[in-house]
Amino acid sequence: MNNFLPSLVSRSQSSSLMNFLVPIISILLTLITGSIIFILLGFDPLYALYTFFISPISSSYGISELLVKATPLALIAIGLSYCFKNNIYNIGAEGQLTMGAIFGGGIGILFHDTNAFWLLPLMIFAGAIGGALWGLIPAILKSKFNTNEILTSLMLVYVALYILDFLVVGPWKDPFGFSFPKSRPFSEAGRMPLLFDGLRVHFGLIIALFLIFASWFIFSKTMFGFQLKVSGHSPKAARYAGFNQTTLVFSAFAICGAFAGIAGLAEVSGPIGLLYRDISPNYGFTAIIVAFLGRLHPIGIIFASLVIALTYLGAEDAQLFLQIPSAVGFIFQGLVLFYLLGAELLINYRFTYKKLI
Amino acid sequence: MTLELLLGILQIVLIATTPLVFAGIGELVTEKSGVLNLGVEGMMLVGAVTAFIILVITGSYFLAFFVSILSGIFMSGLFAFLVLCLMSNQIATGLALTIFGIGLSSMLGKQYIGTPIDGLSPWFFVIFSFVTVFLVSYFFYKTKAGLILRAVGESHNSAHALGYSVIKIRFLSILFGGSMCALAGSYISICYAPMWQEGMTAGRGWIALALVVFATWKPERVLIGAYIFGGVTILQMNLQALGLRFPGQFFSMAPYVATIIVLVLISSNKLRIKLSAPASLTIPFYKGR
Numbered sequence: 184m185n186n187f188l189p190s191l192v193s194r195s196q197s198s199s200l201m202n203f204l205v206p207i208i209s210i211l212l213t214l215i216t217g218s219i220i221f222i223l224l225g226f227d228p229l230y231a232l233y234t235f236f237i238s239p240i241s242s243s244y245g246i247s248e249l250l251v252k253a254t255p256l257a258l259i260a261i262g263l264s265y266c267f268k269n270n271i272y273n274i275g276a277e278g279q280l281t282m283g284a285i286f287g288g289g290i291g292i293l294f295h296d297t298n299a300f301w302l303l304p305l306m307i308f309a310g311a312i313g314g315a316l317w318g319l320i321p322a323i324l325k326s327k328f329n330t331n332e333i334l335t336s337l338m339l340v341y342v343a344l345y346i347l348d349f350l351v352v353g354p355w356k357d358p359f360g361f362s363f364p365k366s367r368p369f370s371e372a373g374r375m376p377l378l379f380d381g382l383r384v385h386f387g388l389i390i391a392l393f394l395i396f397a398s399w400f401i402f403s404k405t406m407f408g409f410q411l412k413v414s415g416h417s418p419k420a421a422r423y424a425g426f427n428q429t430t431l432v433f434s435a436f437a438i439c440g441a442f443a444g445i446a447g448l449a450e451v452s453g454p455i456g457l458l459y460r461d462i463s464p465n466y467g468f469t470a471i472i473v474a475f476l477g478r479l480h481p482i483g484i485i486f487a488s489l490v491i492a493l494t495y496l497g498a499e500d501a502q503l504f505l506q507i508p509s510a511v512g513f514i515f516q517g518l519v520l521f522y523l524l525g526a527e528l529l530i531n532y533r534f535t536y537k538k539l540i
Numbered sequence: 541m542t543l544e545l546l547l548g549i550l551q552i553v554l555i556a557t558t559p560l561v562f563a564g565i566g567e568l569v570t571e572k573s574g575v576l577n578l579g580v581e582g583m584m585l586v587g588a589v590t591a592f593i594i595l596v597i598t599g600s601y602f603l604a605f606f607v608s609i610l611s612g613i614f615m616s617g618l619f620a621f622l623v624l625c626l627m628s629n630q631i632a633t634g635l636a637l638t639i640f641g642i643g644l645s646s647m648l649g650k651q652y653i654g655t656p657i658d659g660l661s662p663w664f665f666v667i668f669s670f671v672t673v674f675l676v677s678y679f680f681y682k683t684k685a686g687l688i689l690r691a692v693g694e695s696h697n698s699a700h701a702l703g704y705s706v707i708k709i710r711f712l713s714i715l716f717g718g719s720m721c722a723l724a725g726s727y728i729s730i731c732y733a734p735m736w737q738e739g740m741t742a743g744r745g746w747i748a749l750a751l752v753v754f755a756t757w758k759p760e761r762v763l764i765g766a767y768i769f770g771g772v773t774i775l776q777m778n779l780q781a782l783g784l785r786f787p788g789q790f791f792s793m794a795p796y797v798a799t800i801i802v803l804v805l806i807s808s809n810k811l812r813i814k815l816s817a818p819a820s821l822t823i824p825f826y827k828g829r
Contacts, residue, residue, distance in 0.1 A: 193826070272631050324800070328808040333578065333631070334750045335803060338796040341743055349789035471635055508650040513643025520636035521618070524628035532627075 191532050201530045206476050206483065208529075209522035210490060216518055226505055234504050235497035245496065247382035251454055252495050254384075255280070255446035255463070257488035258391040259470035261398045262442030264479040265435040268402075269415045273436060275321065275336025276443040277467025278343035279314040283444020284451045285347055286313025288458040291369035291451075292355055302372040307390070307448055314444015315437045317343060322436035326429045332436075340467070351458050365459035375453040387449030394442060399481035411435065443467060464495065465513075472520045491516060549774065555662045555732060557770025559584075559724040559741075561669040563748035564755070564762040565676055566720025570616075571752055572680065573713035574693035574820035575623060578634025580721050581745025582641020583615045587722025588729035589649040592736040596652060601660050601730070608726035609719045615641060616718020620711045627824040638745070646738045659734030665727050670763070672720075677759040689713060693818035696825045706825050721745065743796065750799045754806050756816035765802070772798045 217235070218228035239245050259276045266273040287310030294302055320339060324330040350366075357367040375385035402408040414421030414431055421428065450462055473491050477483030498512025563580055570577050591608035595601065619637050622628045680686040689709055692699045696706045724744070729736050747769055755761035776791035807813055 274635060324804055328804045329810045329813065330800075330804050330807040331753060334746060334753070335800050337746050338743070338750075338800050341796040342793045345789040345793040349787050353787055468639060472639065475632060508647045510643050510647035510650065513639065514647060515643075517636055517640025517643050520632070521622065521640065524633050524636060525622050525626045527628060528626045 190535055191528075192535050194531055194533055197530045198533075202478060205526045205529060206478065206487070206523060208526050209476070209519055212522040212526075213515055213519040216522075217515060220511070220514070221507075224507065226507075231501070231505060231507075235501050236493060239493065239496035239500050244382060247379070247384040248496055249489060249492050250384045250388055252492035253488040254387045254391045254453075255450055255466045256470050256473045256491055257395060257484055258387075258446040258449070259439075259443045259467060260473035260477060260484045260488060261391075261395050261481060262439035262446075263470055263474040264398070264402075264477075264484065265411065265438045267415075267474055268411045268479055269431055269435050270418075271325075271432060271435050272333045273318065273321065273336050273439050274333055274468070274471060275318075275338075275340050276439065276470055277463065277465065278336070278340035279317045279440040279443035280447035280450075280463055280467045281340070281343040281347050282317035282440075282447070283310035283314035284447035284458065284462050285343070285350065286310055286444065287448030288366065288369070288451045289350075289355070291373040292366050292458070294373070295367055295370050298370055298372045300372065302370065303375070303452065306369075306373055306452055307445060310444045310448025311441040312444070314447065315441040318436040318440020318443070319433065322433045326432050347458070347462070348460055351460060355458060357457070363459075366457045368457045369452060373452055374456060375449060383454050385449070385453040387446075387453050390445060390449065394445075395481045395485060402481070407434070443470075469516055472516050475520060476523055491519075549778070553767065553770050553774050554666050556774055557766050558662065558666050558669045559727050559732065559744060560748055560751060560766040560769060561673060561763060562665075562724035562727065563721045563745060564751035564766055565669075565673050565759060566717040566724070567748055568752045568755065568757060568759060568762055569676060569689075569720075570713050570717030571821060572693045572757060572818055573689050573710045574696060574818050574823065574825075575620075575710050575714055576630050576634065576822045577616065577619055577637070577714060577717055578631060578749065579615065579619055579637025579641060580717075580748050581741055581743070582638035582645075583612050583718050583721035584641075584725035584728070584741045584745045585645035585739065586615055586641045586648075587612050587725030588740060589645040589652070589725075589736060590722075591726030592655075592657070592729040593648060593652055595657055595730060596655055604730060605723070605726050608722045612718040612720070612722025612725075613715050614718075615722070616714045617711075619718070620714040623824065624707050624710055624714075627826060630822045630824070642739065649736045649738065652736050653738070655736065657730070657734055660731050662727065662731040665723075665731060673759050673763050680759060690818075693820055696820050696823070700825070700827070710825070721748075724748070747795065747799055750803055753813070754802055756806065756812060757818065758816070768802070769795055769798065 214232065218232060221228045221231035240249050259280065263273060263276060287306040290306045290309045317339060321332040321336040324335050325332040352364045355366045357365055375387050378384050378386065378388065410421065410426045410431060413424065414426055414428060446466065447462065451458055455462060469491060473484060473487045477487035494512040494515045498509040501507040501511060502509040563584060567577065567580055587608045590611040591604040594607045595604035615637060619633055622633045623630050680690060688704055692704065692706050692709045700706050725741060728741060733740060751762055751765040754765040773795045776794040780788045780791045
C-alpha cells in the first residue's frame with residue numbers, strides 16, 4: 184500500500200540545519216499570509232508589502248526609528264531568554280519594564296534640577312533595581328509557595344501599570360503641566376545621549392548591544408549558563424548534578440527583570456523624556472515573540488528584534504498610506520509566532536513517504 | 541433599605557462574575573483533557589468583537605452569539621491544530637494565540653469603537669452559566685465519556701492503549717473551551733458593557749486561568765472562585781464610588797492582587813496541586829512507532 188500522505192518520524196537527533204531555517208521559513212510564510220490578507224482587504228499586495236516592510240526603512244531616519252524600536256525589544260528578549268532557557272515562563276516583562284521606568288524615572292524627577300554627570304548612570308541603576316525587584320516577586324512566589332509564575336508575573340503587569348497611573352496623575356504630576364497625566368520632564372543630564380544629530384536613536388542601543396554580548400558570554404562560557412541550559416533540558420539531570428534550582432529561578436527572574444527595567448528606563452529617558460501612562464506599546468509582550476523567533480540565541484535575537492521592530496514601523500506606515508488599522512502589525516507578530524511554533528516540528532521530526540510497519 | 545442595597549449588590553456581582561464562570565469552566569474542560577491553553581484572553585477578545593460587529597451589522601442577537609462562538613471554535617481550532625497535530629509547545633502557542641487575538645480583535649473592531657448598541661438582558665446567561673457548570677460536573681463524574689476525557693488528561697498513553705483517540709478527544713475539549721471563552725467575550729461586549737473597546741476584557745482571561753488552579757480542577761469550585769473574584773471587583777468599585785480619600789488605582793488593582801494572594805494560598809500545598817492537576821497537562825502526545 185502506498186502512502187499518499189507523508190508520515191511523521193521522530194529524529195534521533197534534533198536537526199541544527201532546521202533550527203537555523205525554521206525562523207526564516209516562518210517569516211516567509213508570514214509574508215505570504217500577509218499578502219493574502221492584503222489582497223482580501225483589496226490592496227495590491229506588492230505595493231502593500233512594500234509600504235509595510237521596505238518604505239519605512241528606506242531613509243536614515245527610518246533606520247534610526249527601526250533601531251529605537253528594536254532596542255527595548257532586543258534588551259527584554261535577551262533577558263527573557265535567561266528565563267525561557269530554564270523553562271521559566273516569565274510573561275510579565277511589561278510590568279518589570281514599567282517598574283524600571285518608575286524607579287529610574289523617579290530618580291530623574293527627584294533630581295530634575297540637577298545637571299550632574301552622575302544622574303543618568305544613577306537612573307539606569309535604579310531602573311535595573313526596580314525591574315529586578317518586580318521580577319523577584321514571582322520568583323519568590325514560585326520557589327517558596329509553588330505558585331505558577333505565568334499567572335503571577337502577568338497579574339503584576341496590571342499592578343505595575345496602575346502604580347504608574349497613580350504616580351503620574353497624583354504625587355508625580357507635573358506642577359506646570361496643566362493637569363495632564365504626565366510628570367515634569369527630566370533634566371538634560373537625565374536623558375539618554377543621542378548617537379547622531381537629528382536622529383532619535385540613542386545610547387540605549389549601545390547598552391543593549393553590550394548586554395547582549397555579555398549574555399552571549401554567560402550562556403556559552405560560564406557555569407551559570409550551562410546550569411540554565413541543563414535544567415531547562417532535563418530538570419532531573421540538573422537535580423542529580425546538584426544544581427540549585429531555587430538560585431537559578433531567582434537569578435533568571437532578577438536578570439530578566441533588570442534588563443526589562445533598563446529597557447523601560449531607556450524608553451522614558453530616551454525618546455520620551457518624562458513619565459506618562461503609555462510608555463510602552465506592549466514591548467514586554469512582543470519581546471516574547473522576539474525571544475522565540477531568535478531561538479533564545481543572542482545573534483538570533485538581534486535579527487529577530489529588527490524584524491519585529493519593522494512590523495511596528497510598517498503598521499504605522501500602513502495606517503498612514505493605506506488606511507489599514509495599525510493593529511495589523513500585531514496580527515503579523517502573532518502569525519510569525521504561530522508559524523514558528525508549527526515549523527519547530529521539523530527540528531525534532533521528519534517526514535517520510537516510506538511505508539511504516 | 542439595607543436589604544434592597546444588598547440585593548442590588550448581589551445582582552451586580554452575578555452580572556459581573558458570569559463571564560469568569562464561562563471562561564473558567566471552558567478552560568477547565570480543556571485542561572482536564574491534558575491541554576493548557578493560555579489563549580483565553582485572546583479568544584475572549586475575538587469573541588467579544590465578532591459578536592459586537594455581527595450585532596451592529598445584522599441586529600440579530602442570535603446571529604451575534606452564534607458567529608461569536610464560531611470565532612471561538614476557529615481560534616481554538618488553530619491552537620488545537622498546532623499543539624495536537626504539530627506538537628508545538630502549549631505554553632508558547634497559547635501566548636501566541638493571545639497576542640494574535642489582541643491584534644485581530646483591535647483590527648476588526650477599529651471602526652466600531654463607540655458604536656452604540658442595545659444591550660441584552662444578562663439574566664439568561666447568568667442562569668445558563670450555573671447550568672453549564674453543573675452539566676460539566678455531571679459529564680465528568682456521571683458519564684462514561686467524561687471518564688474517558690479525564691483518563692486522557694491523566695495518562696494519554698494508557699487511554700491510547702485502550703483504543704481511545706487521544707487527539708480527537710483533546711481536539712473536542714479544546715474546541716469546547718474556545719467556544720466558552722468566545723461566549724464569555726460576547727457576553728461582555730453585548731450584555732455587560734455593552735460596547736466595544738480595545739482590550740476590554742482587561743485580564744479576565746488570565747483570571748479565568750487562575751480560577752482553574754484555584755478550583756483545583758473541580759467544576760463546582762470554579763463557581764466559588766469566580767464569585768470571590770467577582771465580589772472583590774464589585775467591592776472595590778463600590779468603595780471607589782464612595783469617594784474615599786484613597787487613590788482609586790489601588791482599588792482597581794485589587795482583583796489582580798487578590799488573584800495572586802489566592803493562587804499563593806492554594807498552591808503552597810504542593811501535594812494538593814500535584815494530586816489535583818491532570819497528570820498529562822502540557823505534555824504533548826506523540827503516537828510513536
